[in-house]
Every structure is written in structure tokens, then in C-alpha cells.
Amino acid sequence: MRTLERFRLPVWAVCAALLLRGVAQAQTKPWWDERWTCRKTVQVSPVGDYGEDLAAAVAFTTGGYLQADADDLRILDEAGQEVPYYVVASGFEDLCTVAFPVERPQQVFDFYYGNPRAKGVDHDWSPKRGLILEVRTMGKGGINNWHQMRDLIANSPEVQGRGLHHCVFDGHNRFGPSDRYISIYKGFLYCPVPGEYDFATTSDDASFLFVDSDLVVQWPGQHGAVADARHHAKTRLERGVHFLEYYHADLGDRQVAEAAWRVPGQEDFVVIPPEAFVPLWWGQVTQYERFEEGTLVEDPVDFSFWQESSVSAGDGLLSALRFHIDSPSSTTREAREWDFGDGVTSQDRSPTHVYVRAGKYRVSLRLGGQKLTQAVRVWHNERISGAVPEDLARDYARRIEGYDLSVMAVEELLAIWGFARLYAAPELERQALGALIDQPGSFRDPDASQVLLDQADALWMGGHYDIAVELLHRLGARYSQKEPALRALCNEGQYLLALGKRGEARDAFESLERRTSDRPAYRAMALTGIGDCHRFKGDADAARGSYLEAEENVEGPPGGRAVAHGAYAQAALEYLRAGELDAALEQVALWESAAPTAKLDGYFSLLKTIALCKRGDVVRAYGEARDQFAANPEGNYAPHMLLLQGDCLALWQHSDEAAEMYRKLVDGYPESPLRPVAQHRLQIPPKAIAELRFPVLDF
Numbered sequence: 001m002r003t004l005e006r007f008r009l010p011v012w013a014v015c016a017a018l019l020l021r022g023v024a025q026a027q028t029k030p031w032w033d034e035r036w037t038c039r040k041t042v043q044v045s046p047v048g049d050y051g052e053d054l055a056a057a058v059a060f061t062t063g064g065y066l067q068a069d070a071d072d073l074r075i076l077d078e079a080g081q082e083v084p085y086y087v088v089a090s091g092f093e094d095l096c097t098v099a100f101p102v103e104r105p106q107q108v109f110d111f112y113y114g115n116p117r118a119k120g121v122d123h124d125w126s127p128k129r130g131l132i133l134e135v136r137t138m139g140k141g142g143i144n145n146w147h148q149m150r151d152l153i154a155n156s157p158e159v160q161g162r163g164l165h166h167c168v169f170d171g172h173n174r175f176g177p178s179d180r181y182i183s184i185y186k187g188f189l190y191c192p193v194p195g196e197y198d199f200a201t202t203s204d205d206a207s208f209l210f211v212d213s214d215l216v217v218q219w220p221g222q223h224g225a226v227a228d229a230r231h232h233a234k235t236r237l238e239r240g241v242h243f244l245e246y247y248h249a250d251l252g253d254r255q256v257a258e259a260a261w262r263v264p265g266q267e268d269f270v271v272i273p274p275e276a277f278v279p280l281w282w283g284q285v286t287q288y289e290r291f292e293e294g295t296l297v298e299d300p301v302d303f304s305f306w307q308e309s310s311v312s313a314g315d316g317l318l319s320a321l322r323f324h325i326d327s328p329s330s331t332t333r334e335a336r337e338w339d340f341g342d343g344v345t346s347q348d349r350s351p352t353h354v355y356v357r358a359g360k361y362r363v364s365l366r367l368g369g370q371k372l373t374q375a376v377r378v379w380h381n382e383r384i385s386g387a388v389p390e391d392l393a394r395d396y397a398r399r400i401e402g403y404d405l406s407v408m409a410v411e412e413l414l415a416i417w418g419f420a421r422l423y424a425a426p427e428l429e430r431q432a433l434g435a436l437i438d439q440p441g442s443f444r445d446p447d448a449s450q451v452l453l454d455q456a457d458a459l460w461m462g463g464h465y466d467i468a469v470e471l472l473h474r475l476g477a478r479y480s481q482k483e484p485a486l487r488a489l490c491n492e493g494q495y496l497l498a499l500g501k502r503g504e505a506r507d508a509f510e511s512l513e514r515r516t517s518d519r520p521a522y523r524a525m526a527l528t529g530i531g532d533c534h535r536f537k538g539d540a541d542a543a544r545g546s547y548l549e550a551e552e553n554v555e556g557p558p559g560g561r562a563v564a565h566g567a568y569a570q571a572a573l574e575y576l577r578a579g580e581l582d583a584a585l586e587q588v589a590l591w592e593s594a595a596p597t598a599k600l601d602g603y604f605s606l607l608k609t610i611a612l613c614k615r616g617d618v619v620r621a622y623g624e625a626r627d628q629f630a631a632n633p634e635g636n637y638a639p640h641m642l643l644l645q646g647d648c649l650a651l652w653q654h655s656d657e658a659a660e661m662y663r664k665l666v667d668g669y670p671e672s673p674l675r676p677v678a679q680h681r682l683q684i685p686p687k688a689i690a691e692l693r694f695p696v697l698d699f
């Protein structure tokens with residue numbers, strides 16, 4: 001530690017150095033203890049009237065050098081005397097907030113830390129100013145009275161977060177998920193006049209308000225909040241500072257914690273305002289010095305960060321954090337790169353970064369040859385900004401569109417996708433979806449793969465047929481053996497078939513068949529699809545061959561296939577009559593997979609076409625009717641298939657082709673009871689599914 005000696009030079013040497021090196025070196029002052037490697041100089045500024053028990057608070061970044069519980073923190077005043085302090089928040093991230101006593105404005109203190117072996121000092125000092133909020137995860141216990149609540153707090157040791165707060169007026173948990181948590185507010189109220197003070201609480205769920213350790217008003221138990229002060233009680237207080245405690249517990253659902261008062265002479269209750277709490281002065285870091293392996297680091301790299309705004313999106317939360325380089329010489333250092341710990345980087349001087357999920361991130365800044373990494377926590381702090389959520393969301397979407405989404409994890413991409421959908425940012429939605437498809441982890445994640453499959457379905461139903469097919473194709477191509485890929489291929493084949501692209505559909509089904517030699521259920525789907533391609537071509541015999549082969553791959557249903565036909569048909573029809581279309585289609589799908597040869601029977605196609613058509617999927621409904629007609633133009637259901645093809649085409653706004661189908665029925669099936677229906681539809685084509693009447697179902 002020889003290098004430290006130069007800070008113990010005699011006075012004359014310091015004076016000589018000053019003369020030689022200029023005024024800047026006047027800041028060099030003796031190092032208190034060489035075992036402590038970091039020193040931050042803090043200057044305090046007064047806030048509000050001075051009053052008694054002066055105390056300041058400062059939040060400083062620790063660079064990860066401070067012990068999590070701040071045991072190695074030492075604060076020295078200008079005379080080199082140790083000053084007691086109170087840790088408001090430490091260890092949640094590389095940012096520490098402490099309070100400490102002060103004597104006068106502009107007073108300067110040295111904060112020493114960075115000694116992993118230092119033991120904590122018991123100061124027995126806490127500020128008689130400000131308001132501190134602590135949130136804990138709820139443990140086991142009741143909230144029906146103060147005794148239960150006290151035990152519950154004792155049984156709830158996990159602290160989610162702590163910090164200085166403005167007032168007791170919260171509608172969410174700013175430190176974690178807003179469910180099953182306990183909030184503890186402790187603050188110092190200034191009562192301007194002696195007299196009867198009326199305190200009120202409203203909460204969701206329980207709340208207990210104490211003044212000077214006496215329980216004044218409470219609203220225990222599980223309940224919603226009310227918008228009035230019906231839960232209130234008076235207490236007599238002298239002029240001066242009084243200790244307020246407010247304990248709140250939320251069991252779930254909504255959450256509110258609100259403390260109000262009516263000071264003597266006032267008519268109405270008001271939320272106890274921030275200015276009612278005796279203010280802490282504010283400290284600011286003015287200099288940072290650090291020793292590394294015994295050598296003083298010239299102008300160590302340092303950056304600070306704070307949460308600027310948040311937007312909630314469904315179950316998730318997006319937050320913008322602001323980062324600022326604190327190293328004085330940073331302007332002269334050219335190489336500068338931020339890594340925000342979520343895969344995104346930036347070269348900006350003072351970037352704002354949007355995190356798509358709350359949580360802890362390791363953020364690093366490379367500046368010149370130095371690098372600093374700090375733990376940064378994105379809190380569940382959804383109301384820190386007064387901005388309109390839609391405005392913020394637009395700004396967030398714009399920023400996120402600039403990210404390289406290929407480096408982000410599946411959870412992040414899902415969050416972005418959900419956000420983009422909620423706030424109607426189609427470009428971002430498309431980007432997130434593309435990145436999800438390309439992200440190797442997507443199919444290890446059941447949520448992500450389901451999102452992608454559902455999305456393809458939604459695109460299809462929205463009329464984006466080609467995009468839906470493209471999405472499924474990419475899914476199928478990329479993850480050749482995984483279950484969602486097989487499902488994607490199967491859906492792709494069916495969509496292509498509905499679009500009349502038999503060759504491409506067959507490619508998809510054959511690709512599925514090649515991959516599923518050891519997976520009978522999917523193999524049956526592939527063979528059924530290939531059978532559908534034959535049916536589309538009008539080759540009923542080849543279709544039957546493929547369907548029979550498919551049936552060999554599925555276990556026969558109980559009671560045999562003939563019984564299954566009847567059971568599925570009955571169930572599908574009943575669901576159709578009840579208007580439960582998804583359930584009807586599910587029965588159709590079960591029917592199809594248990595007994596693919598059913599597809600050669602017109603009745604199956606009839607029910608499937610009606611179900612698809614009623615659900616609004618006229619493209620697939622049309623494909624089914626078309627293929628069934630092609631397979632068996634002589635069959636009992638051939639006129640039905642022509643009628644339904646006409647109906648689908650009419651709804652799909654292909655009126656000429658629709659008329660052609662109705663005419664085919666009128667001319668080709670003179671004995672059919674459906675002929676008059678077709679004649680009528682030639683006069684008045686159907687316009688909406690709601691007004692359409694179906695054979696079997698309606699006549």
C-alpha cells in the first residue's frame with residue numbers, strides 16, 4: 001500500500017503540490033483508512049424550513065463495491081469524525097440510499113465503502129424526518145385485527161423493496177407484484193397547531209394507522225376500498241413532530257393504501273400531503289475516488305440510473321430507465337458503449353432505455369479502457385410518470401423498434417409482442433413475431449410456441465391467408481422435430497389445401513410424413529392430409545387408400561369406427577345446434593383423427609363445412625365442400641356441397657363463382673330438394689353468415 005503514502009504528505013508538500021499542479025489538486029485529502037477502497041464526497045442542500053433534528057438523505061451508486069447490507073459504509077464529517085447513519089435501501093441493486101444527521105447547509109461528508117471484510121456498526125440513530133416505505137411479501141397469517149397483523153408481519157420477513165416515499169397514497173405495489181404484499185409506512189408528521197387531529201384510512205385490504213405508537217384508526221380484514229373517510233378517529237396532538245406508522249396488507253385482486261387527515265379548523269379530510277412530512281435534506285455526490293490494487297484510479301468510471309416512466313401491458317410492465325455518466329472526464333473519452341443487460345446496447349451519452357419486463361439487470365458501461373457493471377432493478381413502479389399511457393406506449397414502441405430483437409430472450413419477445421398488440425403497434429408486433437420464430441428458445445417455451453400457432457390462426461381468420469401460411473411454413477421448417485413444428489406443418493397443409501394450392505399442400509403433408517415415422521398420431525395427420533390432396537383432385541380411391549393407411553396409425557375408437565362415426569356426428573350436430581362452434585369443430589377434429597375414412601362420407605364434410613362457415617372461416621369451409629364434391633359428385637350430399645360452395649363463395653364476395661355453383665345445382669340435380677333453395681339464392685345471394693340458413697340445421 002505504498003502508493004497511499006502520498007496522501008499522508010506533510011503540509012508543506014501539499015502546498016508545494018498545489019503550486020505546481022493547480023487548484024484541482026486541492027481536493028486531494030487524506031484517505032481515512034486504506035482498507036476502504038471507495039470514497040464519495042457528498043454535499044448537502046437544505047430542503048424546506050430547517051427546524052430540529054436536521055438530517056439528509058443521499059442515493060449513491062455503489063459500483064457493486066458496497067456490501068449488500070451496507071455494513072462497510074462509513075460516513076466522516078469534515079473533521080474526520082464518524083457520523084451515524086440509517087440505511088434506507090441497500091442491496092436491491094447497486095444503488096444505496098442512506099440518511100444521516102447534518103448540522104448546516106452545504107456541509108460536506110466523505111462516504112467510505114468497498115471493504116468486504118468490514119463489520120457493521122450499530123449506530124442507534126434514525127432520521128426524525130421524511131417518510132419511508134417498506135414492502136414485504138406476505139407470509140402466513142390473518143389480517144382481521146392488529147394482533148394478527150403484527151404476527152403476520154413477523155411471519156413475513158422477505159423485503160421486496162424500501163425507499164423514501166411521498167405520502168400514504170398507493171394503488172399498487174411499487175416494488176413487486178401487486179398481490180399478497182404488506183406495506184409499512186413510517187414517517188414524521190409536522191402538526192402545525194395543537195388540537196384534535198382526525199385521521200382516516202381507506203384500504204384494500206386491511207390497514208392500521210398509528211400516531212406516536214398509539215393505534216388511532218384501523219380497517220382490518222379483507223375488503224375493497226371506499227372513496228370516503230368513514231373509517232376515521234380523532235386524537236389530540238401537540239404542535240410539533242409526531243411519528244406516523246401505517247400498516248397495509250393486500251390479499252389479492254385490487255389494492256389501495258390511503259391515509260388522510262383533517263387538521264384542527266379544517267372542514268374536509270385530505271390525503272396527508274407530502275409537505276406534511278418533515279423533509280429530509282438532500283445530498284449530492286460531488287466527487288468519486290477509488291483504489292484498485294493499491295493504485296488510485298484516475299477519474300473512475302461511474303454512472304447513475306433512475307426509472308423515468310412505466311406502462312403496464314396486460315400482466316406485464318414496461319419501464320423506461322435513464323442512464324447518466326457521472327465521470328467528469330467522460331466527454332473526452334471516445335469509446336463508449338452501454339450494455340443494458342437485456343441484449344440491447346447503445347453508444348449514447350445519456351440514454352433512455354425501455355425494459356420490457358420488471359426485474360434485475362446487470363448494466364455495464366465501457367468508457368475508454370474502463371468498464372463498470374452495476375446491478376439495476378426495474379421496479380413495478382407503474383405510476384411514476386404523469387404521462388398518458390398511450391403517449392408513453394408510442395414512445396416505447398418507437399424505441400423498441402430500434403432494438404436488435406434477435407438477441408432478446410423468449411420472455412422479452414413475448415412481452416414485446418403482447419405490448420405491441422395491446423397498444424396497436426403493428427410494425428413492432430410483426431418484428432416481435434419474426435424474432436420469436438427465429439429465436440431458438442421459442443419452442444422450448446410452451447407459451448411462445450402456442451402464441452405463434454395462435455397468431456397464425458388469428459392471421460388466417462383476419463384474412464391474411466398468405467402471411468398465416470408463411471408463418472406456419474417458417475415454424476415447420478425451422479424446428480423440424482418439435483411438436484409445434486409438426487402441428488404447424490399440419491395446419492399449413494390444411495390452409496394451403498383450402499386455398500386450392502394442392503401441390504404445396506402435398507409438400508407440407510409429405511414433409512410431415514417423413515418426420516413422423518415414429519409418431520403415429522402425427523403420421524396419421526400427414527396421411528389424412530395426403531388423402532385430402534387426392535380428394536381435392538377428385539381421386540376418391542387414392543384418398544380412401546391414404547385414409548385407410550392413416551387409420552392404421554391411430555388406435556381404433558372404443559366400440560369400433562362405425563359407432564365412433566355416429567357418436568361424433570351426433571355430438572358435432574348438437575354443438576352446432578347450440579351454436580357452440582369451437583366445440584363442434586373439436587368434435588369434427590376428433591372424428592377426423594379417429595376415423596379418417598369418414599372424410600369420404602358426405603355427412604362429415606357437411607357438418608365440417610357448416611361449422612367452419614358459421615365460425616367465419618369461409619375459405620376453409622369452401623375448400624372442404626369443394627374437395628368433397630370433387631371426390632364424389634354422384635353422392636347423396638353432392639347437391640349440399642354445391643350449395644355450400646356457393647354460399648361460401650358468396651360470403652367471400654366471389655359472386656360470379658357463387659352463382660355458377662347454384663346454377664350447377666339447379667341444372668345438374670333436378671330431383672334434389674335443395675334445387676329451389678339454389679334458385680332462390682340465385683335471385684338473392686346471401687350477404688352475411690348471421691342470416692344464412694343451412695341444410696340439416698335449418699331445413
Ligand SMILES: [Ca+2]
Binds near residue numbers: 223251252254255
Ligand atoms: Ca385486495
